Amino acid sequence: MSRSAKPPTAPPRPDQAFISVRGLTLRFPVYGYDAKSLKKHLARVAVGGRLDQARHGSTTVTAITGLDLELRAGDRLGLIGHNGSGKTTLLRALSGAYEPDEGQIEVRGKIAPLLDLSLGIDPTATGLENIRLRGRIAGLSARQVEEKLDEIAGFTGLGPFLAMPLKTYSAGMQARLAFAVATAVDADVLLMDEWIAVGDADFQKIAHQRLLGLVERAGILVLASHDLDLIRLYCNKVMRMDAGVGSEVVPVKALDELLARPSVR
Amino acid sequence: MDIAEHMLRTGSRGFRDDLARAVDDLSRSVKGLGLSWSLAWHDVVSRYRGSILGPFWITLSMAVMVLGIGFLYAELQNIPLATTLPFVALGIVFWGLISQTVIEGCESFVQAAGMLSQTSLPMLTFVWRTVLRNLAALLHHLVIVVAVVAGFGLWRTMDLPLALAGLALVLANVSWMCLLTAIISARFRDIPQIVMSVMQFSMFMTPVFWQPGERVGLMDAVLTWNPFFHMLDAIRAPLMGVAPEASTFSVLVVMALAGWAVAFGLFTATRRRIVHYL
Secondary structure (H helix, E strand, O other): OHHHOOOOOOOOOOOOOEEEEEEEEEEEEEEOOOOOOHHHHHHHHHHOOOOOHHHHOEEEEEEEEEEEEEEEOOOEEEEEEOOOOOHHHHHHHHHOOOOOOEEEEEEEOOEEEEOOOOOOOOOOOEHHHHHHHHHHHOOOOHHHHHHHHHHHHHHHOOHHHHHOEHHHOOHHHHHHHHHHHHOOOOOOEEEEEOOOOOOOHHHHHHHHHHHHHHHHHOOEEEEEOOOHHHHHHHOOEEEEEEOOEEOOOEEHHHHHHHHHOOOOO | OOOOOEEEEEOOOOHHHHHHHHHHHHHHHHHOHHHHHHHHHHHHHHHOOOOOOOOHHHHHHHHHHHHHHHHHHHHHOOOOHHHHHHHHHHHHHHHHHHHHHHHHHOOHHHHOHHHHOOOOOOOHHHHHHHHHHHHHHHHHHHHHHHHHHHHOOHHHOOOHHHHHHHHHHHHHHHHHHHHHHHHHHHHOOOHHHHHHHHHHHHHHHOOOOOOOOOOOHHHHHHHHOOHHHHHHHHHHHHHOOOOOOHHHHHHHHHHHHHHHHHHHHHHHHHHHHHHHHO
16 A cells, blocks of 8 residues: 555755755775774785785775655654664765765755764763853854753753763763753754653653654654654654665555565565 | 755765865865864863863973073073073974974864764864864963063064964964874874874974074075974064075965865865765
């Protein structure tokens, strides 16, 4: 039934977020720690022969092969697949960190990668300093950070602790702070590697609300997860990845059918 | 909804396209110089957190070095202290700027691995971060510069605009060195060690402490072919009220242009790969 469900092909309205990935192939050169040494590299030049690259530890891993993906505002895509199937790599490529080897990625809208909450967090700095720094990294101007400071500080519920260095915090408190800052940025495209759940039971509840609000405001969500219930809950579309190959995008109600396939292609 | 941001990434379409991307990275990084400064200032603050003097510790240790070496070399080279002390003071302060920026350049990308692998921040942002961090350190050490300029009456004879022009040219040169070492060190982890040795060797080959004597034979060769001599002299000589060598400024301009061409060429060629080196 779902096989006929194709992504909308109408051109996106210019004022709306969209993601368009065509024929994306990503290869990682793996520079073995041996090959990273200059001596080996010079030795290779000195020998003068054309040696097989693989023999020197510089092998290439193809992480994503010929992936196509079209998403429009309102799409909430769940990415499923085994470990190493390329989900995180795809998210990083969508964030703009990885350049395609072939094909193209086009994203309109402000991208907020929530892939690693600890990004840009400095344990020796105080809570407030961390909020400012993380906000700047996320693309806020110094003034915008100051405007949002009270709201973020209030949300963490850490009160006077914000003036103390982060290393004095418990793991849960640190997570609260990181979460509050990471989710303070309004974005059109939200990228998440696993649903973020932090803090104690009370905090989890408000964090959940905040994340839902963020997803609601964002045009597009791409969520990679192994938790199928989560995907059923938050996503309206799914794509399965298998060894770097992506399936077509199907509505979430066809999830079971997608899983039942022996492989995606 | 107002959506201004747009990102398009494609596979390589040849050198010209890669060059356009590298230029785009450059222009985005210049527009986002405020972020580089925030990161640089954060580095300075966090490095000296909990210490009372903060970055002035380095200033203090430089001052002690200036006094020690100043008195010693005045005696050794038989030159009046009033000449040696400002010479050594300015030499040590500005040599510190040059060598630290190049050495710390090696870490520019390696340190930023986390941010580079999951955001679309321009890569050159992290090169500017290193340069600005060292400029912030220099601001602290200006205490020493002001002290010798005031204490030895250099302000009467100095040519401040020329010294500032020299500083600008030095920054133009250290930043391409910073970019170059950042890229190569990301790929080959031996480079930081090599860079450190080269800078240490250069410190002794450059008249940081010792006064250059007659320009004959080896001395002439050492001064003419040492890029760091020209860099240092372009700032120090005008402050000392001496005209820098005629060739110094043209050497610096040519070196900045050639250096940026090489470094930016390498950046263009490797930009896609750098994130995978890390």
